[in-house]
Amino acid sequence: MTSLLKNTTTASLVFGSDYHTVEVGHILNVCADEPLVLECGKQLADIPVAFQCWGELNADKSNVILICHALTGDQYAAGRHPVTGKVGWWNDMIGPGKPLDTDRFFVICINVLGSCMGTYGPKSINPETGEPLGLEFPVITVGDMVELQARLLDQLGINEILCVTGGSMGGMQVLEWAARYPERVLSAIPIATAARHSAQNIAFHEIGRQAIMADPEWCEGKYMQQKRYPQKGLSVARMTAHITYLSEDALQRKFGRELQNKEKITFGFDADFQVESYLRYQGMTFVERFDANSYLYITRAMDYFDLGERHNGNLAEVFRGTKTRFCIITFSSDWCFPPAESKRVVRALNAVAADVSYAEVETDKGHDAFLLDEPEFKDMVSGFLGGMATYRGVAA
Amino acid sequence: MTSLLKNTTTASLVFGSDYHTVEVGHILNVCADEPLVLECGKQLADIPVAFQCWGELNADKSNVILICHALTGDQYAAGRHPVTGKVGWWNDMIGPGKPLDTDRFFVICINVLGSCMGTYGPKSINPETGEPLGLEFPVITVGDMVELQARLLDQLGINEILCVTGGSMGGMQVLEWAARYPERVLSAIPIATAARHSAQNIAFHEIGRQAIMADPEWCEGKYMQQKRYPQKGLSVARMTAHITYLSEDALQRKFGRELQNKEKITFGFDADFQVESYLRYQGMTFVERFDANSYLYITRAMDYFDLGERHNGNLAEVFRGTKTRFCIITFSSDWCFPPAESKRVVRALNAVAADVSYAEVETDKGHDAFLLDEPEFKDMVSGFLGGMATYRGVAA
Structure with a gap:
């Protein structure tokens, strides 16, 4: 691990309504030689990508697990988060003896394009103006996120991915990885996700964006230039999504x-009910760690996600001939990414005789279940990864 | 009908972001002799109540159907709406030969306390200051709404209600009417409703309120004094609810x-998807007909609604001894007021051997189904009312 990180840098980034700075690492600049052509047509060259990793890369580089984070997640999947001070969003899943066993696997998580934890995004400085990009940042897609991750792995000398996994928007990236790089991805665990964003989810995202853009503190996206911050709008967006x-x-x-x-x-209109206090707290804490413009861009990328569209709506064609082994996991009470959406992916994979297993975990915890302590879910991930490791000959 | 309306007045009310005025009627002042004591303890005296009615009151006043409207509805249930120019929200249900047959029944719909179509609400003028009440208006409950309706009916000389019906918050009022006045209400059709507001619904309402109050144009509720209007916040609130x-x-x-x-x-961030355009349109048109402070007050009243609470959570006790006949209707795809909430009411009524029938209409139209053309639903209402009319001897 140490050798992979030796050329990385850190960045001092601003966070929260008071614009305090936090040191974030590890960061590598990528696409210096060959620009990344985005789906919108614009090009990005020599841009920073932030990531974290755990465990050791083995000699034949066959033990790589790539974790893709969700909308408001980031690369700090395990360990202490530098902004919140809390443990990472998958701390229960990553570590020695845990499902993503760092005694056996090399686990890496990359901050997505458009986010705000060190990877190139709307908070990045435009060298020509010296100001944050804001809405000058191009509109991106889940495919663009995956391409940037691929460039980082190239630069780290990692070709083969034993398993790519993630929940929600992370799961979208997992499906996109499997679709784009079937020969590179040995296995995939898309969790609580879909191959296309539903009308209802687009609708909820639109409300979040309208709430942010309606806040006069948003300043048409130039709030950083004016040291202002659309706290209230971003808070309403988070509450709705939550x-x-x-x-x-x-x-x-x-x-x-x-x-x-x-x-x-x-x-009165104060928070009488616990559920109101809880939601207000969720909104308030969120604005201290996330960027409002990043929220606009990443929700838009999710809305645009429709994997079957590139084959005229025939999702099966996306996966024709794939050798990737899939383990698709859903949660019974998830109404944001309901099991029916994952079953659609299973049917598409079955139609092209792909290797796929599917499990619906019974729980009342909803979409968030992939972030919570769900023993059955953990056992599934653990079992599938153990099988993949044995298959690939990764030492126990 | 004409005799009932002869002493009513009209009011010229302001609407929309441009504060244009619209004539609204019929209005009667009530509680002049005996103030209405609200659940919060405050008292209201000599306040206006706006209503509409259709059909003719028969000689023994036995053919009264009271319609209770939902959160953003109003008394213009049928006919042309004076603000929007569109037909009323239950125009398909009310009229000669329709389920609420105006050749047979006298149908009345009363604008609820706290609303903005002529009944006393936050838009009403405080005579002491000459300014709109805004947040000086007291926080009200569904019970208070029902009490005010009862006062109006008293003043109109109407004691007996053949049937009280309504959907959503209208259904809450129906249950409240049946609970408070079992001897006065012969039958009740609560539609797509619940005996208590759920945590999820409180949460969605809280988001709407936060969006309104986050809008600087809200001006701490005094936007009318400043000829400003929290369009964006109210629009986000409506989109979320929608x-x-x-x-x-x-x-x-x-x-x-x-x-x-x-x-x-x-x-980009313009409305690419139809669902986005649709929602934006819903938000935009709503702000032209509704008052932002009324939205705060009425959502709060719904949040506070918990009929069983007054008997320590024992909902059955609320209805013990009732002779009211209930016909409870739900819609299979309604996730805002899911059938399970109505079944809870059915169980409570069964526990005290009340006369109750229950139907879940199969539809994919969700909560809004009670406002849409659902033949099975219409047939049910029609059949139940026909039976009640025969039972009470109302001439066909």
Whole structure:
């Protein structure tokens, strides 16, 4: 691992409503020799990509697990997060003896294009103006995110991926990886995801974007230049999305109609109910770690995602001839990315006789279940990866 | 009908972002002699209530159907709406030969307390200051809405209600009417509703309120004094709520991933998808007919609604001894007020041996189905009302 990281740099990035700076690493510049041509037609050259890794790359580089993060996730999947101070979003999954066993695997997670944790995004400085790019940043796609990841792996000398995995938008990247690089990806675990973004999900994203852009502090995307910040708009966007990540049952079980630190309703607009306080807290903490413009760009990339479209809606054709082994996992109460969307992928893979297993984990935790302690889910990932390691001859 | 309306007045009310005025009627002042004591403890005296009615009240006043409107509905359930110019929200249901047959029944619909179509609400003028009440308006409940309706009916000389019906928040009022006035309400048709607002629904309402209050044009509720208007915030609130009124299947069927007047995605933040244009349109038109502060107050009233709470969570006790006949209707794809919530009411009624029938209409139209052309639903209402009319001896 150390040798891979020796040429990386760090960056001092600004965060939150008070624009405090946080040191973020490891970062490598990529696409210096050959620009990345985005799906929108624009080109990017010599741009930074931030990543984290755990475990050791083995001699024949056959033990690589690539983790793709979700909309508001980042490369700090495990260990201490430099901005929030909390443990990473998949800390339960990555480590010695855990499903992504770092005694056996080399695990890498890359901050996606358009995000705000060190990889090139709207917060990056335009060298010509010395100002943040904001809306000068090009509109990107999930395919663009995957291409940039591929460039980073090229630069690190990693060709083969034993397994690519991730949930939600991470799962979209997993499917995109498998579609673009079937010979490079030995196996894939797309979790709680879909091969296309649904009308309902586009609708919820549109609300989030409207909330951000309606906030006068957004300043047409130039808030950083003016040291302002669309806290309220971004907070409403996060609150809206957050509801879709939970099941109705989970909300009812966790909060029901319980009141927040009071015995009676107050007949006012303060947060009387626990569920209101919880949502407000989710919104408030989110704005301190995420960038509003990144939220616009990444939600748009998800909306544009439709893997079958490139074959006139025939999703099976995307995977024809693939040798990648798939393990597709969904959660029964996930209404944001319902099991039906994953079953559509399973049917497409079956239609071209691909190697696919499918599991729907029974849980009331909704979409967020992939981030939570779900023993059955962990066992599945662990079992599948163990099988892949044995198949590929990765030492235990 | 004419005799009932002879003492009513009209009011010239302001609407929309341009504060144009629209004549609204019929309005009667109520609670002049005996103030209405609200659940929050405050009192209201001599306040206006706006209503509409159709058909003729018969000699023994036994043919009254009271319609309760939903969150953003109003008394213009049928006929031409004075603000939008469109037909009323239940125009398909009310009229000669329609389920609420105006050749047989006298149908009345009352604008709820806190709303903005002529009944006392935050847009009403405080006589002491000459300014709109705004947040001086007291926080109200569904119970308060029902009490005000009862006062109006008293003043009109109407005691007995053959049937009280309504969907969504209208259904909450129906249940509240049946709970408060079992001897006055012969039958009740609560549609697509619940006896308590769920955590998820509170959460969605909270987002709407936060979006409104985050808009600087809201001016802490005093936007009218400054001739400003929180259009963007109210629009986001409406868009969020609107998604919950549709089923995922309906959104997918109506819009899917279809693009709006273009062949390719534009790689930008304009409305590429039809579902985005549709939602923006919903938001835009809504702000021209509704008041932002009313939205805060009425959503709050819904959040506070929990009929069983007054009997320590024992909903059955609310209805013990009732002679009211219930016909409870739900829609299979309604995830805003799912059938399970209505079944909870059915179980409570069964526990006290009340007369209740229950039907779940199969449809993919979601919560909004009660406003749409659903033949099975119409037949049910029609059949139930016919039976009640015969039972009560209302001439055909």
